[in-house]
Amino acid sequence: MKLMQVLLSQPQKELVKRIKNIGITCNLHSKQQVTEELTNFLLDSERVEENWGALGEIERDLLLHMCYSPSIMAVSPYELHTYLKREDRDSFQIVLESLMDKGWIYQDDANSLILPQELREYIHQIYINGWIEHSIYIPLKDELSYDIIQDLFEMMDFIDSKKIPLTKNQTIYKKDLTNILQLLSKKEELPTEQWRFGYGRHYNVYPDYFSLLYDFSYDQGWLEEGESLLTTKNWETGQELHMNELLDRLLRFYIRLYRRPIPQLPFIIELFKRILSRGDAIEKCQLIERIKDFVDPYYYDKPPVIVEKRIINMLCYIHFLSSTEIDGCEYIFLHPRYQ
Template sequence: MKLAEILVFTDIKQLHQIAEHYGCECNPHSKNELITSLLANLQHRHTIKLEVQKLTPIEAHFLLLLFLDKRLLFSLEDLLAKASIALAATAEKTKEEARRLIAGALKRGWIFPAKGTGAGQYQTPHDLREPYIYAWLESQTKDWQADMVEPLGYRDEGTALCDDMLQFLRFLEAEPIPLTADGGMYKRYQTQLFQFLNVKEAPLPPQKWRFGYGLHFDLYPDRFSLLYDFCYFRRYIEENGGFVRITDQGRELIADPAVAEHYHELIRFWLRLYKRAIPNLPMLVQLIPLLSAGRWIAQSQLSGLLLPWIKPFYYDEPIDILSNRVLKMMVHLGLLKVGQSAEQEWMYTTTSASQAWLGSYNGFVDTTILLK
């Protein structure tokens, strides 16, 4: 619902709280005057700009988690979970602080109790989401270089990951591949397969640790690990008797590829698979295309802005998570183009596929995948 519709059904007590927060001058006993004054204030660009400037980093984080989520309704548990993420701790440890954060959002007119639904349901005004998001983006990027620097060349992988998935299935269709005692394909088979893929990778060297980003992440390089896990999850392949082989579902996919459908499912799968290690991933995946829409943005600029929202995951440091688990994988999934500047710095810009797909997809509602 839009703000005007929501205010009509809002309890006058909350209207008074919002009016007090914004310093509205009107007759407090007239609901009509309150609504008229609040509409004029809450939707005013200058008001939104000032409000964004006053936010603490935690409040800004909560704002983005709230307004980038496309759901129509939120339960109290949903809001507490978002507040806990913004507070960078578990809900149990931050329950009181989380409730204060939600109370602040109620006073600002970001969320309202939803009338005509079950108890404990909340909603956000649809027409406030975009103005607040873009006001925040403007506040964070106003000092960035005005002249757009473009890379000397760039790479756009598009749907190459889907093409390589089909290539992998055809590779297995020829014959089952034997597995090592660790459960991975022998490296000579990996090397042979990787030669046919659009994006070249090499078998992994000995690693002290690799876990947290999929069932086969310790056995294969990043991109192929995602591809392999997706095929395994969708039952296009199976492992038994010391071999990995294609299934009937995999053969059906080769016969009728439906690339567009599987491209979207691959993106969803990546988000669900990596979200456990990167709780803010649904937010980051939407912010990065917004930040890089219509321009090339340096990795150092993204790092300065986004690293506070990325926590270490065991031995994976935030800068490595942003670079290897987020940006690189978004390139592999066709959500970003990548290039290098004359100074050899990585640069990114969004793709049309990213803008179209993320415009309708809501990664906040998808559950985490734990492959076993």
């Protein structure tokens, strides 16, 4: 929604309040003049960059979350509140009112929050400029592999052909689990951490990649846990799904599963789409360093670990992101399927 449309939809008293807060002099009784003066002030490119630089850290974070929100029209205050780090949420209402007074954010009739299109584009350009020095261009590859789809079928075929007994906690015994892990393209060892907290159904005993595959299959209704682990009739239909449909389902499932421990995940994925477009790639360590500031710790997982292992690695597993090594450095880029 463009700024002029947003302003025209606002009550006169709200516009006058912003005019006074910003310090613009004009005829406060003329909505046309108030709207024109606000538009000219707020869309002055030099002033936008200056105003952005004057914002506090939480104010900028809030605007970035709106800028890269999957909902491009309006965001509910509740949703925006949950996107912020826990330590910043107590300041939410004060920061929101400050941004509204400064003319960045507006409310519609349903009390949803709007970031006008032009301001969204300015924020994106200012923010993306901060990434340019860390990015390189990587030409797209003609041949693409989708290891996770092959691994999914390998796992399900193994389970279908074997009667795999389960423990009292309905987990796979170590011997059978080791045999399955040896079939997969991502070589993983059994978890050895004393304390391992949850990004999945049996995450405390299953390694990361296998856990995602297992949880996805269980969620789709393809697996049944009892005394033994069995495939269900639903798997017959699952095998007929197109690869693109399986990949789309995997991404949606991953977001749904990991969004509880990482509420900022939808925002971060949308951010990746924008900063890694057109073949741009960023060194993994730089990506972790920048993204970790948006993420809360989760039990014993610290933000840098969460960004690397729970976000970047997982998104590479499900072919949303890809990685390559150049001159001894690992670079992350958007998988060609999403470019």
